[in-house]
Amino acid sequence: MSQTQPENPMKSRMEQAKEMKDEEKLYKRDGVLYSSILSPPETLDKLKDLEAREDDVILVAYPKCGFNWMVGVLRKIMNASTGKNEAPPDRPPLVEFLPPDVQQKLSEMPPRRLLGSHLHPDNMPASFFTKKPKILVVFRNPKDTLVSYFHFMNKNPVLPSAEPWDKFFSEFLAGEVPWGCYFDHALAWEKRIDDPNVMIVMYEELKQNLPMEVKKISEFFSFPLTQEQVNSVAEQSTFNAMLENSNKSHSNMGSIFFRKGEVGDWKNHFSEAQSKEMDEIFRSKLAGTKLGAQMKYDIYCQ
Numbered sequence: 519m520s521q522t523q524p525e526n527p528m529k530s531r532m533e534q535a536k537e538m539k540d541e542e543k544l545y546k547r548d549g550v551l552y553s554s555i556l557s558p559p560e561t562l563d564k565l566k567d568l569e570a571r572e573d574d575v576i577l578v579a580y581p582k583c584g585f586n587w588m589v590g591v592l593r594k595i596m597n598a599s600t601g602k603n604e605a606p607p608d609r610p611p612l613v614e615f616l617p618p619d620v621q622q623k624l625s626e627m628p629p630r631r632l633l634g635s636h637l638h639p640d641n642m643p644a645s646f647f648t649k650k651p652k653i654l655v656v657f658r659n660p661k662d663t664l665v666s667y668f669h670f671m672n673k674n675p676v677l678p679s680a681e682p683w684d685k686f687f688s689e690f691l692a693g694e695v696p697w698g699c700y701f702d703h704a705l706a707w708e709k710r711i712d713d714p715n716v717m718i719v720m721y722e723e724l725k726q727n728l729p730m731e732v733k734k735i736s737e738f739f740s741f742p743l744t745q746e747q748v749n750s751v752a753e754q755s756t757f758n759a760m761l762e763n764s765n766k767s768h769s770n771m772g773s774i775f776f777r778k779g780e781v782g783d784w785k786n787h788f789s790e791a792q793s794k795e796m797d798e799i800f801r802s803k804l805a806g807t808k809l810g811a812q813m814k815y816d817i818y819c820q
């Protein structure tokens with residue numbers, strides 16, 4: 519074994535991205551854009567072999583809906599429940615970022631594994647559904663998700679710049695962004711909303727009452743926590759607490775992942791016409807659905 523510490527895999531991929539032209543950073547597969555560096559075809563091909571376990575902790579979110587927030591919450595819940603204080607691994611738990619050899623080694627990981635994905639459910643490893651692990655899905659209102667995505671693409675060297683705003687606005691609505699269309703993802707989860715192995719939580723509700731949501735999440739995954747532990751996880755998972763710790767948890771990407779953490783920042787970005795355009799799409803796709811109701815669009819997007 520080498521004496522030297524292996525280079526952080528995410529850092530070296532960031533370096534690789536700096537050498538690339540914007541137009542090389544994404545590629546299309548079955549109509550959906552993916553990062554050429556983080557999710558090359560061989561990585562996505564290999565996902566079909568991934569064997570989920572019934573006791574896996576699966577976290578799913580469309581990009582910018584609060585994935586990293588929930589990774590932090592879940593790791594803290596798991597540590598509190600096992601009494602261990604496991605250091606976070608050096609890469610995010612997104613399965614579509616794991617090169618084939620790393621995916622292969624997942625079978626050696628002791629239970630319970632935390633696995634995540636931004637993929638549309640149809641493109642996830644089939645065993646995420648056949649083995650019936652519990653799946654936590656995070657959603658966020660589409661207006662703030664779009665704003666967060668815009669800033670993220672402009673700051674993340676792995677992804678092309680999203681400028682100008684009006685162009686990105688149209689691309690988001692058309693699903694011409696990495697991982698595809700927000701509304702397609704939402705409609706796919708709407709179909710699974712009554713599955714007892716699926717729990718959908720909303721970013722805005724997490725902001726509103728984090729301790730209550732932490733309790734719900736820990737119970738869903740059968741991690742018994744005392745009220746004191748629930749409160750402590752919530753206190754360590756506020757935006758400010760996570761931003762402060764982000765140098766450790768996300769190295770130089772900390773301030774990129776933990777940008778503002780607010781509800782309603784869309785009001786600082788959307789024109790009147792853009793707001794109406796999004797309302798129209800929401801009405802045609804999600805109004806009258808259970809997930810649409812859970813989003814409380816009229817409160818958070820009007």
Ligand code: A3P
Nearest residue numbers: 582583584585586587666756757776777778779
């Ligand atoms: P903003 O860009 O609006 O600030 P993801 O992790 O899925 O990429 O989502 C990132 C978004 O979640 C960012 O939104 C980020 O600030 C927000 N976020 C991260 N941690 C948070 C926390 N503890 N509380 C509230 N928002 C948080």
